[in-house]
Amino acid sequence: MKVTVIGVGYVGAVTGACLAFLGHRVICVDVDEGRIEKLRQGQSPIYEPGLEELIALAQERGEIAFDTDVATAVRDSEVVFIAVGTPSLPSGETNLAYLESAARTVGAAMEPGRFYVVVNKSTVPVGCGNLVEALVRDGVMQVRPADAANVNFAVASNPEFLREGSAIHDSLYPGRIVLGSPSGRAISTLRKLYQPLTEQSFAPPAFAPRPAEMGEVPIISTSLASAEMIKYSANAFLSLKIGFANEMANICERVGADVLEVMSGIGLDARIGSGFLNAGIGWGGSCFGKDVNSLLHTAAEYGYEARILEASLAVNRSQRSVVIQKLQEKLYILKGRTIALLGLAFKPDTDDLRDAPSIQIAERLLHMGARVRVFDPIAMEACRAQHPHLHLRYCADALSTADGADAVVLVTEWPEFADLDLARFALRMKRPVMIDGRNLFDPEKAVEAGFEYAGVGRPSRDARTSNAGPHRVPDAAHRAPMRSPLELQLTAKAAG
Numbered sequence: 001m002k003v004t005v006i007g008v009g010y011v012g013a014v015t016g017a018c019l020a021f022l023g024h025r026v027i028c029v030d031v032d033e034g035r036i037e038k039l040r041q042g043q044s045p046i047y048e049p050g051l052e053e054l055i056a057l058a059q060e061r062g063e064i065a066f067d068t069d070v071a072t073a074v075r076d077s078e079v080v081f082i083a084v085g086t087p088s089l090p091s092g093e094t095n096l097a098y099l100e101s102a103a104r105t106v107g108a109a110m111e112p113g114r115f116y117v118v119v120n121k122s123t124v125p126v127g128c129g130n131l132v133e134a135l136v137r138d139g140v141m142q143v144r145p146a147d148a149a150n151v152n153f154a155v156a157s158n159p160e161f162l163r164e165g166s167a168i169h170d171s172l173y174p175g176r177i178v179l180g181s182p183s184g185r186a187i188s189t190l191r192k193l194y195q196p197l198t199e200q201s202f203a204p205p206a207f208a209p210r211p212a213e214m215g216e217v218p219i220i221s222t223s224l225a226s227a228e229m230i231k232y233s234a235n236a237f238l239s240l241k242i243g244f245a246n247e248m249a250n251i252c253e254r255v256g257a258d259v260l261e262v263m264s265g266i267g268l269d270a271r272i273g274s275g276f277l278n279a280g281i282g283w284g285g286s287c288f289g290k291d292v293n294s295l296l297h298t299a300a301e302y303g304y305e306a307r308i309l310e311a312s313l314a315v316n317r318s319q320r321s322v323v324i325q326k327l328q329e330k331l332y333i334l335k336g337r338t339i340a341l342l343g344l345a346f347k348p349d350t351d352d353l354r355d356a357p358s359i360q361i362a363e364r365l366l367h368m369g370a371r372v373r374v375f376d377p378i379a380m381e382a383c384r385a386q387h388p389h390l391h392l393r394y395c396a397d398a399l400s401t402a403d404g405a406d407a408v409v410l411v412t413e414w415p416e417f418a419d420l421d422l423a424r425f426a427l428r429m430k431r432p433v434m435i436d437g438r439n440l441f442d443p444e445k446a447v448e449a450g451f452e453y454a455g456v457g458r459p460s461r462d463a464r465t466s467n468a469g470p471h472r473v474p475d476a477a478h479r480a481p482m483r484s485p486l487e488l489q490l491t492a493k494a495a496g
């Protein structure tokens with residue numbers, strides 16, 4: 001099928017590459033000439049593992065082109081995806097300017113006598129499907145007032161659930177595809193478009209093998225409003241789960257329990273599930289904050305006070321100050337201290353710094369008079385470009401952030417940080433204090449390496465020892481190195 005994807009960010013570039021890889025003829029368009037030029041040269045404009053390889057494969061298996069001319073691309077397409085940004089306004093409301101402009105341009109490009117499906121992949125507040133329809137119609141009227149009745153199109157909502165860092169995997173092997181539209185023709189066109197995905201009939205790329213347990217992908221066909229709400233509800237619930245783990249962590253710290261053990265213990269309950277229960281310094285990224293704020297705003301427009309959502313945002317806000325509190329507990333005074341930050345990206349495997357906790361932490365530390373040394377394997381260039389006001393000392397590697405530091409804060413759990421030689425790191429510091437903001441390290445190993453260690457929701461070694469009475473968990477689990485809830489789950493299964 002002939003497809004246009006408007007917007008080549010994290011969602012659009014991946015969607016375009018996946019659809020072309022599945023055999024469709026795709027044109028990806030963007031107003032950002034720099035991004036389009038990079039893509040034409042086979043380079044990804046964003047850091048997303050596997051994307052460049054997938055674009056190369058897409059060129060072999062299907063057809064993929066990159067352009068800044070929306071009109072030419074749209075004219076010949078059967079399906080037009082809108083995947084432009086929908087950032088927050090200061091009020092929390094969604095900024096729909098990019099969506100509105102894209103929708104009008106799409107309408108202006110459509111020709112009479114054909115049928116187009118305009119698919120909204122951007123995350124937009126409920127009702128935007130109707131808005132897109134009205135704006136596309138405006139675009140049509142602007143260019144073909146006399147012939148507008150012969151321009152046929154239907155609008156659908158197809159929310160995106162990919163995770164940055166594993167976007168290719170998530171797009172090729174999704175848990176579900178949500179299609180919302182009042183038009184049966186639009187739904188059947190999109191079912192056909194996604195058929196290779198739903199039936200998993202494509203040969204997987206070597207760098208993104210099909211998971212062994214992968215079956216057919218369910219399609220959930222809904223109204224426009226439900227599809228739009230599904231996306232917001234999903235993000236609201238996921239951010240709530242992390243917030244819940246953080247709240248439990250704060251209580252665990254006070255009572256001497258270990259939040260990793262507690263979350264593993266509750267995650268094995270199928271009604272709860274083990275994902276997204278990692279306590280730390282709070283979630284960030286381009287989606288959770290803006291989407292929860294937007295949903296709150298929508299609820300308020302309808303006279304409803306969404307108190308769980310408000311609490312979820314408040315818990316996350318205060319969780320970010322946990323790092324500063326822990327540093328103050330260890331160092332008392334932060335003015336004049338040197339703090340090393342390991343990681344800048346809001347999570348591993350991405351260069352995305354939108355709403356990243358690192359930026360807020362660095363700003364607070366600088367404001368309090370500390371000096372800040374940083375290292376991130378991917379996001380340093382983006383940080384320099386997007387936050388030139390932050391006077392950070394960018395280091396060549398993780399180990400050199402340690403030089404002369406009074407404390408180190410693990411901000412992003414990049415896998416390579418887990419392999420750091422902690423003893424060498426500690427030796428290079430002025431004072432070996434570690435705040436492990438993602439509970440990446442085994443506290444006992446960190447202490448053995450010479451650190452004064454503080455994780456999130458984990459008792460100090462002293463507290464654990466003094467608690468080691470008959471009510472403690474069995475020793476083997478106690479001594480085990482830090483394991484993810486999944487690993488614990490597997491161990492539990494293996495143990496029957």
Ligand SMILES: NC(=O)c1ccc[n+]([C@@H]2O[C@H](COP(=O)([O-])OP(=O)(O)OC[C@H]3O[C@@H](n4cnc5c(N)ncnc54)[C@H](O)[C@@H]3O)[C@@H](O)[C@H]2O)c1
Pocket residue numbers: 006007008009010011012029030031032035070083084085086098099101102121122123124160161162163164286287
């Ligand atoms: N990033 C994620 O992980 C993710 C996941 C699910 C859903 N979403 C949603 O998908 C949407 C896109 O997110 P993103 O992270 O890819 O954004 P992004 O900012 O990385 O990319 C958006 C792109 O749209 C382009 N653009 C803006 N207006 C345009 C126009 N009129 N015509 C053509 N191009 C235009 C921009 O130049 C930019 O390249 C958002 O609504 C977001 O909430 C994002």
